Amino acid sequence: MTNLETVSNARWQDVVNFVLGTWLFISPWVLGFSDAGVIATSAWLFGIIIAGLALAAIFAYESWEEWVAAAIGVWVFISPWVLGAASDARILWSSLIVGALLVILALWSSSLEHGSGAVTSRR
Numbered sequence: 205m206t207n208l209e210t211v212s213n214a215r216w217q218d219v220v221n222f223v224l225g226t227w228l229f230i231s232p233w234v235l236g237f238s239d240a241g242v243i244a245t246s247a248w249l250f251g252i253i254i255a256g257l258a259l260a261a262i263f264a265y266e267s268w269e270e271w272v273a274a275a276i277g278v279w280v281f282i283s284p285w286v287l288g289a290a291s292d293a294r295i296l297w298s299s300l301i302v303g304a305l306l307v308i309l310a311l312w313s314s315s316l317e318h319g320s321g322a323v324t325s326r327r
Contacts, residue, residue, distance in 0.1 A: 217313040218261040221273060224302050224309075225254030228280065231302075235294040243289040250276050254306065261313075270314035277306025 229251025231237075232244035254276055261269045281303025284290040 215261075215313060217309045218258050218265075221261070221306065221309055222255050222258035224305055225251050225256070225258055227251070227298075228254060228302055231298050235298060237289075237292065237295055240289060240292075240295070243283065243287045243295055246279075246283055246287060250280060267314060270310045274307050274310035274314075277303045277308075277310060279303070280306060 228247050231251075232240065232247050238244050254273060257269045257273055260266070280299050283303075284292075284296045284299045289295045
């Protein structure tokens with residue numbers, strides 16, 4: 205299978221995870237909290253990890269990737285409270301939405317055989 209075939213058979217959940225990781229990475233700049241210290245660093249670090257895991261899942265799926273994504277999703281969800289940023293609605297809502305979606309998609313993805321739910325079907 206060529207790389208193009210691999211990408212066209214990527215599950216949509218992996219593509220959404222890549223978008224979520226990218227959003228998590230750029231959110232400190234877009235939402236204006238890049239100077240917020242540890243919460244911004246957390247967003248940058250875990251955004252890179254999620255985007256990287258999503259790319260890895262697209263090209264060479266391993267079931268452990270989904271469990272790591274779920275664990276990171278839990279962290280992203282609770283991080284505003286743990287890191288003292290829950291009073292900022294921009295950070296709170298972004299973290300809640302991204303964290304919840306990461307957990308939901310990871311659990312959903314891990315329950316499916318990789319290859320079903322493709323972005324485009326193979327012919």
